[in-house]
Each structure stands twice: as structure tokens, then as C-alpha cells.
């Protein structure tokens with residue numbers, strides 16, 4: 327078993343990983359920027375080491391300082407969490423070269439699956455349905471125009487290395503193409519320091535359905551069911567649930583099969599998520615694979631009782647999967663919401679500042695994953711997600727009722743939050759009846 331894990335992340339996911347390590351009796355090293363000296367993850371780990379200035383590229387993206395921190399503290403492994411360096415193949419490779427176990431798939435697999443262009447080519451070869459698209463890298467505007475005519479409008483322009491819903495734009499007609507390309511390029515350069523562009527057909531009225539997989543280093547692969555993440559704002563998930571209410575048993579089985587095939591095709595190891603779009607006719611398309619733990623992993627943990635982060639660590643330690651596919655049980659219904667420090671009335675502007683008062687909900691079937699406490703000051707440099715509320719009920723209706731209660735109990739004072747906004751979503755008739763697609767937020771102007 328790994329002996330000492332350095333967590334190259336911050337916030338609730340760092341806390342989540344520290345907890346899993348503690349349960350497994352593994353020592354933990356937190357890394358923190360100057361802005362995170364008083365963060366929960368810094369306090370909860372066995373050791374904490376400062377890795378630089380607040381800006382992410384000086385700290386949580388600072389490969390040199392992170393590897394040095396691992397060296398100094400004698401960590402034998404690094405868990406990257408999500409965001410930051412989690413899908414960075416170069417970083418995973420450097421870890422290996424430094425004799426540090428990267429808790430995730432092998433860097434060669436991240437190279438294949440971590441970016442949207444490569445992974446689609448690989449999946450196409452494996453005969454998994456992919457969204458028709460083109461790699462716009464090194465293509466002239468004329469070439470791109472010609473290719474998009476074949477695909478047909480509307481199209482989606484995406485940053486090839488994007489994530490978190492950033493660097494994505496719908497283009498309705500050819501006249502808007504050039505302008506949109508320029509905008510996405512600029513955004514991508516800023517957010518991901520890479521302006522490679524990928525274009526694909528816009529799938530109309532889609533639902534986002536993803537499959538959680540686990541694979542050990544002995545070729546054993548299982549899935550842990552699906553998550554429906556259709557409720558999104560600007561292509562970023564805000565509410566995730568399982569099971570998905572749009573899948574019938576046949577489609578569900580086909581998605582699971584496709585996900586397992588995807589994983590086996592590339593000899594994937596550790597935890598991962600295969601993301602699909604499902605259209606209104608029940609066609610499904612591979613969209614991307616996230617080669618890391620995802621924000622919404624607790625939804626699956628609650629449904630199955632399996633601790634995915636602990637499984638990640640065990641797999642990285644060279645253990646076989648602790649579960650067989652036919653032993654996995656899916657119990658009831660689970661919904662997660664992302665609570666953010668942001669002001670919905672000011673275009674969701676992030677709202678950093680000090681949390682002057684805090685009441686977290688509780689009760690039967692309510693789980694909170696957070697990185698905050700009363701008196702904590704949210705720094706302005708990072709993601710605005712404060713906490714995730716995950717509720718478990720026997721069926722969807724009961725779960726929604728429980729979630730409503732939990733959100734009403736939740737009090738975060740001192741900063742703006744999206745709590746009321748989340749309440750409006752789950753009170754919406756179309757949400758309750760399941761009559762929606764990824765445009766839910768725009769359509770019903772919550």
C-alpha cells in the first residue's frame with residue numbers, strides 16, 4: 327500500500343482525499359499557496375508545505391515546486407484531484423520519472439484519452455459512436471468552412487484541451503464562424519494556455535449522461551452506473567443525479583457496454599468517467615473521457631456504497647479491484663448540487679470574502695463535502711465552488727424533497743451564494759417531471 331500521499335490540490339476535493347487516506351492509514355501531505363494557509367486541507371493533512379504565490383500557475387500548477395515538496399516530505403505518491411494538473415500527461419510522466427506514483431492512469435493513457443481530439447479518434451476506431459467533428463488545428467478558415475458545411479450547422483466550437491465548460495461556443499450559421507473561432511481561441515489561450523480548436527456537430531436537445539468506471543492494473547474493469555448531469559449553466563454542471571431518468575434498460579446497458587469497451591480499448595487504469603450525450607431519439611455519442619476523479623463522484627458513492635477515492639488509492643497501490651460487477655448494487659436515487667460563492671443577480675460573479683456564519687444541513691441521507699468553515703476567508707484566485715450537498719432517497723421524488731429541505735437549512739453568511747438559485751431549479755415543474763435538456767437553465771430563465 328502507498329505510505330504517504332501528497333495531494334496536489336485544494337478545497338473540498340483535497341479534504342475528500344485526505345479523509346480517504348486517513349481511513350486507509352496512509353500519511354498525507356497537503357500543499358498550499360500563500361492564499362490557502364488557513365484552508366481546511368492545509369489544517370487536516372499530517373503535513374503541509376507551501377508551494378508558492380496565490381496565482382495557480384505559481385502554486386497548484388507549479389510542477390517543480392510540487393515535485394520538490396513530494397521529495398522533501400518523502401511522499402511516495404501524488405493524488406492530483408480534479409482540475410489543475412489532474413489531466414496533465416507531462417506531469418504524470420514526471421512523477422513516474424521521479425519514482426512517485428501518480429494516482430491515476432498511466433501518462434500514455436492520459437495522452438490518448440485526456441484530450442478531446444485524440445480520444446475521439448481512438449473511440450471511432452473502437453466503433454463507439456462519436457459526435458461528427460473536425461480537428462481545426464493547422465487548418466485555414468477556408469478548409470474549416472468546407473468541413474463544417476459537411477457536418478451541418480449548428481456546430482460547437484471547443485478548446486481541444488478545455489474543461490469545466492470553459493472555451494465552448496455554439497455557432498448557428500457560417501457567417502458567425504470566424505468570429506466565434508477567434509473568441510474561443512482567445513478564451514482557450516487564457517484559460518488553458520493552448521488555443522487548439524475542435525469543431526463538432528451540435529447535438530440538439532441533448533442529455534448529458536456519463537458512466538463511472540474503475541479499472542485495476544490486472545485488466546479488471548467494472549462500471550458503477552451512470553450520472554445524469556444535464557442541468558448545466560454555460561456547459562458547466564450544477565446538479566448531478568443517478569439513476570438517469572431518460573435511460574431505459576436497453577439504452578442503459580448499451581452505454582455501460584460502450585464505456586467498458588472504451589476503457590479496455592486503451593488499457594485504462596484507475597477511476598475514470600466516460601461522458602456521452604444522449605439525443606431525444608435515444609442515440610448516444612461519446613463526448614469525452616475525464617481521466618481523473620470527478621466533482622460529482624459522491625453521487626455514485628452514495629448509490630453503490632463504494633468509496634471511489636479509496637479504490638483509486640488501492641488500485642495505485644497495485645491491488646486488485648475489491649468488487650465484482652455482479653456484486654454491485656444500486657440503491658435508490660441520489661442528487662448532488664454544487665454550492666458556489668457567486669452572485670446569481672450579477673451574472674454569477676464570484677463572491678470571495680469571509681464566511682461570517684455557517685449552518686450546514688444534516689439528517690438521514692444528507693452528505694456534505696466541503697472545504698469551508700465559519701470564519702474561513704474564500705480567496706479570489708480559484709474556483710468558486712464551496713461545497714457539495716449530496717442527498718439519498720428511495721426514489722427521485724423523495725430525493726428532491728430531501729434536497730429542498732437541506733438547501734433550506736443551509737446558511738452561508740458573508741458572501742453571496744447560489745443557494746436560492748438551486749432551490750428554484752429543483753422547484754421548477756419541468757425539473758420535477760424530467761422534461762428538459764441541457765438548455766434547461768436558458769429556457770426557463772430560473
Ligand code: ADP
Nearest residue numbers: 408409410487488489490491616620621622709
Ligand atoms: P467534472 O468534469 O469533474 O464534472 P468540471 O468540468 O466542473 O467537473 O471541472 C472541475 C474543476 O476542474 C473545475 O474547477 C474546472 O474549472 C476544472 N477543470 C476541469 N477541466 C479542466 C482543464 N482541462 N483545465 C483546467 N481546469 C479544468
Ligand code: ADP
Nearest residue numbers: 482488489490491492526527528529534561764
Ligand atoms: P468540458 O471538458 O468542459 O466538460 P465537454 O466536451 O464535456 O467539455 O462539454 C461540456 C458540455 O457542453 C456538455 O456536457 C454538453 O452539455 C455541452 N456540449 C458539448 N458538446 C456538445 C455537442 N456537440 N452538442 C451539444 N452540446 C454539447
Ligand code: MG
Nearest residue numbers: 490601614616
Ligand atoms: Mg466534460
